[in-house]
Amino acid sequence: MKYFLTECGIRVENKEEFNPKHILECGQIFRFEINSKGNYVVYSLDKMAEIEECGDGYNIFTKDANYFINFFDLDTDYSSIKKEIIKKLPFMQEIIEKSQGLRILKQDVFEMIVSFIVSANNNIKRIKLILNRLCERCGEVLDGYRAFPTKEVFCSLSEEFFKEIGAGYRANYLADSKSLKLFLNKQDLSAMPTITLRQELLKIKGVGPKVADCILLFAFNKKDVFPVDVWMERVYYEFFSKETRNRVQISKYLVEKYGNLAGYIQQYLFYYKTIKN
DNA sequence: CCCCAGGTAGGCT
DNA sequence: AGCCTACATGGG
Numbered sequence: 564m565k566y567f568l569t570e571c572g573i574r575v576e577n578k579e580e581f582n583p584k585h586i587l588e589c590g591q592i593f594r595f596e597i598n599s600k601g602n603y604v605v606y607s608l609d610k611m612a613e614i615e616e617c618g619d620g621y622n623i624f625t626k627d628a629n630y631f632i633n634f635f636d637l638d639t640d641y642s643s644i645k646k647e648i649i650k651k652l653p654f655m656q657e658i659i660e661k662s663q664g665l666r667i668l669k670q671d672v673f674e675m676i677v678s679f680i681v682s683a684n685n686n687i688k689r690i691k692l693i694l695n696r697l698c699e700r701c702g703e704v705l706d707g708y709r710a711f712p713t714k715e716v717f718c719s720l721s722e723e724f725f726k727e728i729g730a731g732y733r734a735n736y737l738a739d740s741k742s743l744k745l746f747l748n749k750q751d752l753s754a755m756p757t758i759t760l761r762q763e764l765l766k767i768k769g770v771g772p773k774v775a776d777c778i779l780l781f782a783f784n785k786k787d788v789f790p791v792d793v794w795m796e797r798v799y800y801e802f803f804s805k806e807t808r809n810r811v812q813i814s815k816y817l818v819e820k821y822g823n824l825a826g827y828i829q830q831y832l833f834y835y836k837t838i839k840n
Numbered sequence: 841c842c843c844c845a846g847g848t849a850g851g852c853t
Numbered sequence: 854a855g856c857c858t859a860c861a862t863g864g865g
Contacts, residue, residue: 590846679846686845689863731861736848771848792846809855810847833846 565620566637572612573623573631580641581621582664583614589834591668591781593678593691594698594711607634608671609703609710636669636784648824648831654802655828658835667830668781673747674711675782680736680769682777687837689729696728718744736769743767757785772811786826789817794836795829802832 565576575581583603587595594606603614612625612634625631632638649656677697682690701716702709712720718740725734746752746767752760757779764775776790791799791810799813808816818825 680848682845683847684845684860685847685862686864689845692863726861729862731863732859733848733861769848773847777846790846793844794846837846 564637564640566632568628569622571622572625573628573637574620575623575637576620578620579663581635581637581666582662583621585662585665585834586635586668588838589662589665589830590687590837591777591830592670593682593687593694606698606708606711607631608674609705611705611708633669636666639666641666644824644827648828651821651824652802652828655831658831662831662834662838665831665834667784667786667826669784670782671711672752672778672782673714673717673743675778676743676746676764676767676770677711677717677737679774679777680767681730681733683733683769683771683774685733693729700724700728714744714747733769739768753783757787760785761788772814776814780826780830786823787818789814789821789825789829792833794833798832798836 564580567574583605587603587605592605592607596604598604598613600615602616605612605614607630610625610627610630612623612627612631615622615624623631623635645659649659678690678694681693685693698709698711701712701720703713720738720740722734722738725737730737746763749763752763755763760783761775761779764770764778765772770778773790773792776788779785779788780790789795791814796810796813799808799817803817817828821828
């Protein structure tokens with residue numbers, strides 16, 4: 564994927580490999596918006612990037628270029644991944660073409676855990692609402708926006724607070740900072756194999772099989788996972804098999820079948836199923 | 841009024 | 854181990 568550093572951020576040259584709408588609207592991240600210029604603006608921890616279409620590519624305006632090179636995983640080439648998927652699953656050709664430039668992000672682990680605990684049995688609009696209220700109430704004031712709360716601040720918040728920002732019954736999970744701290748303080752997390760890391764994630768209150776898979780995929784860059792939610796359950800019966808399986812079994816079945824392509828396949832399909840237009 | 845949303849914890853068998 | 858259900862809240 565072609566990109567280089569500029570005075571005010573990053574220049575991305577290839578539109579087939581990078582499309583902000585497809586990257587941000589595919590359900591892997593909740594803190595982004597379209598500003599008055601019509602540009603996508605994305606937030607991660609205390610950092611921000613504005614993405615402007617320009618010529619044959621995009622300009623990414625940010626003070627933290629190196630952070631966002633990693634965040635957008637710009638050194639991964641998607642052309643071979645797409646080819647491999649289409650080779651194994653020809654029906655995916657059209658779906659992949661419609662979501663050209665979709666990329667799986669490498670997000671912050673702490674922010675991902677919190678965000679996806681909130682996501683459980685919830686809709687994207689309300690997930691965004693709750694997370695925005697969290698930042699508005701507890702995040703550092705920065706230049707025109709709020710940071711995500713630090714771990715220290717977050718872990719001091721009460722169940723009552725989380726109810727106030729509309730987290731509902733998930734307030735109880737969010738307030739259980741002990742299991743979260745225990746996980747985050749473990750050594751060499753990113754060196755662990757997927758299965759081991761998954762077992763550790765499941766010890767966090769509010770993290771079940773689906774949320775654990777999302778964290779593995781969107782934060783730890785593990786691609787041998789297949790998060791199964793209501794949408795993916797439908798997709799499984801539509802495209803893959805009529806054999807009755809529960810969500811955990813569907814996930815296991817597809818990971819065994821597609822290995823390190825599973826994560827990508829899942830994300831293309833989720834976007835295809837949930838996008839409005 | 842209903843039903844649904846990127847499910848999970850706790851209790852039961 | 855695997856199945857069942859309650860669960861807050863905002864939007865359609």
